[in-house]
Amino acid sequence: MERFEKAVQRIINTDWSISKQDLPSHTLLVTEFINRGNVFRDAYCPENKIRKPIYSAALEKVLDAVEVFGQGPIILKDYVKSRKHDWNEACYIPDASNTKKLLKVVKKFVELQGDELNEGLVFKEFVNLEFLSYHPQSGAPLSKEFRIFFLEGKPLITMEYWDEGIYDENKPDLAPFIEIAKKINSHFFTMDIAKVENG
Structure with missing residues (x-):
């Protein structure tokens, strides 16, 4: 099995449930990451009760995972690292609804991460910063x-x-x-x- 197929298989085999008490450490890390994000939202946008969650997804669920972002720009990373130095090829997606570009970036990201892929895909809203x-x-x-x-x-x-x-x-x-x-x-x-x- 080639590296890309192995990486995809690891994503598919991941247990996405966060309700168990005996969670593996990578799931605890992501759960904590999401919780910390919500701490910031509560501090800076207390009136905004709508959460745009960070999604982890198996490859075949990517389209469902990014639907919440509409046509907005998003960034792709895994649980630990992004490919920000491969910005246009494997990190930044200018329009989450552009299926062709989305899947191209996802495939390139997984391919480049190879055996270093940390458990799953994470999609985040891209925000223009200073x-x-x-x-x-x-x-x-x-x-x-x-x-x-x-x-x-x-x-x-x-x-x-x-x-x-x-x-x-x-x-x-x-x-x-x-x-x-x-x-x-x-x-x-x-x-x-x-x-x-x-x-």
Whole structure:
């Protein structure tokens, strides 16, 4: 069986139930990822009770999984990594309803991940963030993002996410993110933050 077929088979064989107590660690990771996303939604959009969930899907369920995004742009990744350095070929889908492009990106993503594919496919809404630069190899748009390292709910260090591009002197106000961090049940974690394009 070739690498692509093995990767697809692993996706199909994954138990997508999150109701069991004895969950495998990868499922716990994704469940926690979704829960943390909802913590942010509650903090910044409390009036928005509609959740656009992060979908994990077997290959034959991809079309159903992305239906909630309508014609909006989406990003594809697995449970741990994206192919952002293969932006147009294996990461970014400008229109979730464009079946031909969607399946082409999914197939390329799974093929490139091969044995490194981490359990399933994750589809996320693409949001335009404050622009920084373009990646020199992939042409992917880079955003003015920061990564905060937390230990016991307190920030240790805040770093510029990208080496490419020139950040200005303005550093983010960490106060609202420290409040959110208090709600995350983990001793050590990172938080990536950025501003949306329109502020």
